[in-house]
Amino acid sequence: MDELQxxxxxxxxxxxxxxIGLVGFLSRRNMIVMFLAAEMMLQGVxxxxxxxxxxxxxxxxxxxxxxxxxxxxCEAGIALALVLMLYHRSGKLDIAFWQTLRxxxxxxxxxxxxPDEPIQPEHWPSLPTAGVEPRQPVEELIHRSHV
Amino acid sequence: MSNLETLMVLVPxxxxxxxxxxxxxxxxxxxxxxxxxxxxxxxxxxVCSLFLLFDVLDMVxxxxxxxxxxxxxxxxxxxxxxxxxxxxxxxANGAPRPFDIAVTLRADPLTAVMLSMVTFISSLVAIYSVGxxxxxxxxxxxxxxxxxxxxxxxxxxxVSNFALLYVFWEAVGLCSYLLIGFWYEKPSxxxxxxxxxxxxxxxxxxxxxxxxxxxxxxxxLNFHDVGADGSVITNAQPNEAATGRPQGPGLPGEVSIRGVxxxxxxxxxxxxxxxxxxxxxxxxxxxxxxxCGKSAQFPLHVWLPDAMEGPSPVSALIHAATxxxxxxxxxxxxxxxLVAAPEARVSVAVVGxxxxxxxGIIALTQDDLKRVLAYSTISQLGYMFLGVGxxxxxGIVAGMFHLFxxxxxKSLLFLSAGSVMHAMGNTADMRRFSGLxxxxxxxxxxxxxGCLALSGVVPFAGFWSKDAILAAAHEGGAGYHExxxxxxxxxxxxxxxxxxxxxxxxxxxxxxxxxxxPEAGHHAHEAPPVMLVPLVIxxxxxxVVGAVNWEFSxxxxxxxxxxxxxxxxxxxxxxxxxxxxxxxxxxxxxxAVSTITALTGIGIAAFLYLGDRRQVAALTRWTSSxxxxxxxxxxxxxxxxxxxxxxxxxxxxxxxxxxxYWFDRWIVDGLVNLLGKLPVAVGSMLRSLQNGMxxxxxxxxxxxxxxxxxxxxxxxxx
Numbered sequence: 001m002d003e004l005q006x007x008x009x010x011x012x013x014x015x016x017x018x019x020i021g022l023v024g025f026l027s028r029r030n031m032i033v034m035f036l037a038a039e040m041m042l043q044g045v046x047x048x049x050x051x052x053x054x055x056x057x058x059x060x061x062x063x064x065x066x067x068x069x070x071x072x073x074c075e076a077g078i079a080l081a082l083v084l085m086l087y088h089r090s091g092k093l094d095i096a097f098w099q100t101l102r103x104x105x106x107x108x109x110x111x112x113x114x115p116d117e118p119i120q121p122e123h124w125p126s127l128p129t130a131g132v133e134p135r136q137p138v139e140e141l142i143h144r145s146h147v
Numbered sequence: 148m149s150n151l152e153t154l155m156v157l158v159p160x161x162x163x164x165x166x167x168x169x170x171x172x173x174x175x176x177x178x179x180x181x182x183x184x185x186x187x188x189x190x191x192x193x194v195c196s197l198f199l200l201f202d203v204l205d206m207v208x209x210x211x212x213x214x215x216x217x218x219x220x221x222x223x224x225x226x227x228x229x230x231x232x233x234x235x236x237x238x239a240n241g242a243p244r245p246f247d248i249a250v251t252l253r254a255d256p257l258t259a260v261m262l263s264m265v266t267f268i269s270s271l272v273a274i275y276s277v278g279x280x281x282x283x284x285x286x287x288x289x290x291x292x293x294x295x296x297x298x299x300x301x302x303x304x305x306v307s308n309f310a311l312l313y314v315f316w317e318a319v320g321l322c323s324y325l326l327i328g329f330w331y332e333k334p335s336x337x338x339x340x341x342x343x344x345x346x347x348x349x350x351x352x353x354x355x356x357x358x359x360x361x362x363x364x365x366x367x368l369n370f371h372d373v374g375a376d377g378s379v380i381t382n383a384q385p386n387e388a389a390t391g392r393p394q395g396p397g398l399p400g401e402v403s404i405r406g407v408x409x410x411x412x413x414x415x416x417x418x419x420x421x422x423x424x425x426x427x428x429x430x431x432x433x434x435x436x437x438x439c440g441k442s443a444q445f446p447l448h449v450w451l452p453d454a455m456e457g458p459s460p461v462s463a464l465i466h467a468a469t470x471x472x473x474x475x476x477x478x479x480x481x482x483x484x485l486v487a488a489p490e491a492r493v494s495v496a497v498v499g500x501x502x503x504x505x506x507g508i509i510a511l512t513q514d515d516l517k518r519v520l521a522y523s524t525i526s527q528l529g530y531m532f533l534g535v536g537x538x539x540x541x542g543i544v545a546g547m548f549h550l551f552x553x554x555x556x557k558s559l560l561f562l563s564a565g566s567v568m569h570a571m572g573n574t575a576d577m578r579r580f581s582g583l584x585x586x587x588x589x590x591x592x593x594x595x596x597g598c599l600a601l602s603g604v605v606p607f608a609g610f611w612s613k614d615a616i617l618a619a620a621h622e623g624g625a626g627y628h629e630x631x632x633x634x635x636x637x638x639x640x641x642x643x644x645x646x647x648x649x650x651x652x653x654x655x656x657x658x659x660x661x662x663x664x665p666e667a668g669h670h671a672h673e674a675p676p677v678m679l680v681p682l683v684i685x686x687x688x689x690x691v692v693g694a695v696n697w698e699f700s701x702x703x704x705x706x707x708x709x710x711x712x713x714x715x716x717x718x719x720x721x722x723x724x725x726x727x728x729x730x731x732x733x734x735x736x737x738x739a740v741s742t743i744t745a746l747t748g749i750g751i752a753a754f755l756y757l758g759d760r761r762q763v764a765a766l767t768r769w770t771s772s773x774x775x776x777x778x779x780x781x782x783x784x785x786x787x788x789x790x791x792x793x794x795x796x797x798x799x800x801x802x803x804x805x806x807x808y809w810f811d812r813w814i815v816d817g818l819v820n821l822l823g824k825l826p827v828a829v830g831s832m833l834r835s836l837q838n839g840m841x842x843x844x845x846x847x848x849x850x851x852x853x854x855x856x857x858x859x860x861x862x863x864x865x
Contacts, residue, residue, distance in 0.1 A: 102839025
């Protein structure tokens, strides 16, 4: 396999990684998944840099990748902290929840309303009333499960 | 400064100082004492005018017997505007002419007479106003305006420059506007002030064009000659000055700017210094337009009757005695120009006589006492124009003489009417009161004196002056003899009308059963002494002031004023046509006819308004059957000039204003607003892009990137 073919394949894989990351970033609304997609785009770029560095027999590409890794690490630290804070505020990981920075007087974008689930009439076994209704544990009711 | 020059400056300066003091201190400090500085200023000004008059008299006496040398004294205070090469005579190659407006005051017989008359009437009116305006909210404002008016009027008659004449011509108009609209909360008064201001502005437009023509024709606006070193030359001798090089004792070199009414131009033989023909006529007609506006002559007379909305002392001072006579004064001043343009001169006479007749007819039927007097003023001003328009020295001096006497008896009539209004709770409608001679006997007497003078009954003042005018018209000027004969008979008929309407007003007001309108309350009373004293003084003047024209020597002649005014340079040299009859002398045949006319008029008024009701009713029926009620309606409706002007002038202008407003509001403003709204509209379209969604922004970035990359790839040259 000659150098040019090798470069082609690396570049193809890099482009695929970048494209997948891009599509993921644009289409997924979970902030963590979006973050992962962004990382994937970075890796795609890194891969093509490495490939070009190899092709040109130059360390510059690899050096830049090291930089990208470092920056990505910092970014991960900050981004995950931000995601955590946003989650604490809203209880949601949905990026569409945060539209606060839109122009004044612009309507809020609302998801297509999902039809409510039909309320099924519940049928309980009918028993003659006996004894006392058991109390629900309060802590259980008000507890909000964290991730 | 010599003694005379000090007086010349003091005459206008004292009222100006009074005006400033009242304006600065009136509201806060002086309040109910605001009249003191003003009365002091005006009376001081009157005293100065008297001294000035005596000085001028002495100068005239000294020069009597010499060959027609005019008496004038000019003092230059400062130069207002000074442009060294304002006008290139004869195109670009001609010599540049300097344009300067020197603030100059002059003293000559004409000015001295006008100054004495103006300040005397003003003093009396100011004193009268103390009683009339007592308790008014704008007390200090009133006296401030009056002082400003006296300043402007004294300046108007004493400046020696057409530009300054125009300035003070406008200044008296401003004072008139301020004082007509003095009770500005009253809508009719505010409207009357506006009307007066706008109507006179029409005439002033013509006046301004006349001044432009004078400037382009004569190259200067000065009345007097100016020497090469800028000094005023006032003592040209006829013989040397004909060469343009006066060599009188102590005179500086040659005349560098030959004033319009300067002696060096006047003494040129055969009117050589004056431009006749079309230009001369155009100048005089433009000046006539200005005079028509200010003196309320025929096409522009409509403002004066409405001006009676102002306080009565204002009507007496400004709209009867002084300001409205500015047109007559101006024509007397520019006599040489009139003489050079005979067509313009005869139009002045025709306009004056027509106005006199028209206003006389209107005055016959008006209900408002002050309005009758206003039309009477217009009519008498028409007489003065007639006199000036005759163009002979006798006519011009008669016009000035009538101006002089008219100021006394007409201000007397207005002040008496003001006294009536004061007692009747500010109503002057003669249908609502009558028989006031029992309530206010003194006012009745003074009013009667004014009426007799106005009607021209021997020996009251109006008799002498009106007869002088009629006699001058009877003798006629140079040319247009038939025209002047027609004007003479029209004037005679107007004299009859004058007697009728004057005594109609007198009988309706002071005779008949005693009726008092409810506004007067229970205390309809004679005026207080502070108002009565000026009335009595003026009444005595109305009786005796005709005597200023008497020559107290044998043979008895009535031409003293004539000889005095003849020493004014523009009259002395004007080469005004003399007529065979001794100008200014007594004219027994004319006087006899006019006296009979006046007495007939009084008789008719007495029969109509005091006589047997049944006979009057029969007469009314008879006259109605002849010409119907139309003529009465015409007169009562003032010949519907207001309506005609409304349709012809006011409405078109109003529609134009409405259209302009609409155009400005919706087209001009609309364009500006459209430009303002454009960014907003674009912004509102783009605003929806800023929806705050991260992924939308990311998508936009990707699309933008795709577009850029795509462009780069597709661009052939890249």
